[in-house]
Amino acid sequence: MAGPARVLVHVRRGGAGRPARFGQSVTGTFCPTHEDAAVVSCGLERGRFLLSDVAFPGSTAALLKRPSFCPAKRLEEEQPPVALPAELRDRGVAAGVAVLLQTSTGRILLTRRASTLSIFPNVWVPPGGHVEADEELLDVGLRELEEETGLRLAAGTFSWRMLGLWESIYPPMLSRGLPRRHHIVAYLLVVSAESHEQLEARMRPSESEVSAYAWLEPPVLEAIAATEDGAESLGNVPRVLPATVGITELSNGSSSSTQxxxxxxxNTAPAEGEDVERVSTGTKFALRLWLESLGERGRAQP
Structure with a gap:
């Protein structure tokens, strides 16, 4: 039986809208070829996830970014051009949501994707998933958070806002094969009034999607955000960090704390060969935006 219809991304420039093409950079529609980011208006409109160069009713302005090694960008630069199989070209670009859950104690929840998943196995990400028909972005995030971790956030116990948009393609580098999945992911910051200890008591993760999780503290998060996939060096990573981080691993219906x-x-994304356990490039982008917002809030306070 067919599952729920997934919402696909549409691009509108100068008033004309059209479906985003699989394997063609969505970000590149809004920025010069040599750049990898643009500010766009985004929102759901008649069952479509719409990106536009002008504001429209109900839209939100957000930073849209792709990695410097974006496979779609590389495909466009290939000479002669690389033709994707018809079954891929007709798939379209799907919309997704990821939730950066911040606790009252300042920690952020990241989960390690199960090794059995076909996309980004063993990679650390926030909870998230596809936008289905008739869902609002926040509803998607809360649903995925509950499905993956068992956490249900009651109304009035959290605030939220859009952080930014990330163009995600799998495999993440063209050197590791032609694109098989293409998403625009909306990263939402959800700030809970509860501590990580309170939330931990209600955690009931799904082993089919999550193999481990961690409540990470700001110094480690800052270090993760400072790493740059596709760069020759790690970036400005803080020097004083703990040697290990406490995580909770899941196996055969039970959980255990380990380091x-x-x-x-x-770790950064390897250009070739098998992937490694690491934090996803999109998650690093979201963490940078989160850290920037913390700095802006601090500067705004008297």
Missing amino acids: LPTATFL
Whole structure:
């Protein structure tokens, strides 16, 4: 039986709208070829996730970004051009939502994707998933949060806002194969009034999607955000970090606390060969936006 219809991304420039083409950079529609980011208006309109160069009713302005090594960008630069199989070209670009859950104690929840998943296995990400028909972005985020971790946030116990949009393609580098999945992911910041200890008591993760989770503290999050996938160096990573980070691993219906080397969270995406356990490039982008918002809030206070 067919599942729920997924919402696809549409692009509108100068008043004309059209479906985003699989394998063609959505970000590149709004920025010069040599750049990888643009500010766009986004929102749901008649069952479509719409990106536009002008504001429209109910839209939100957001930063849309792709990685410097975006496979769609590389495909457009290939000479002669690379033709994707028809079954891929006809798939379209799907819309997704990821929730950066911040606790009252200042920690952020990240989960490690199960090794059995076909996309980004063993990679650390916030909870998230596809936008289905007739769903609002926040509803998607809360649904995915509950499905993946068991956490249900009651109305009035949290605030939220859009952080930014990320163009995600799998495999993440063209050197590792032609694109098989193409998404625009809306990262939402959800700020809970509860501590990580309170939320931890209600965690009931789904092993089919999550193999481990961690409540990470700001110094480690700052270090993760400072790493740059596709760069030759790690970036300006804080020097004083704990050697290990406490995580909760899931196996055969039970959970156990263990330590993971902090360096694992600082791994970068390899250009070739098998992937490694790391934090996703899009998550690093979202964490940078989160850290920037913390700095702006601090500067705004007297």
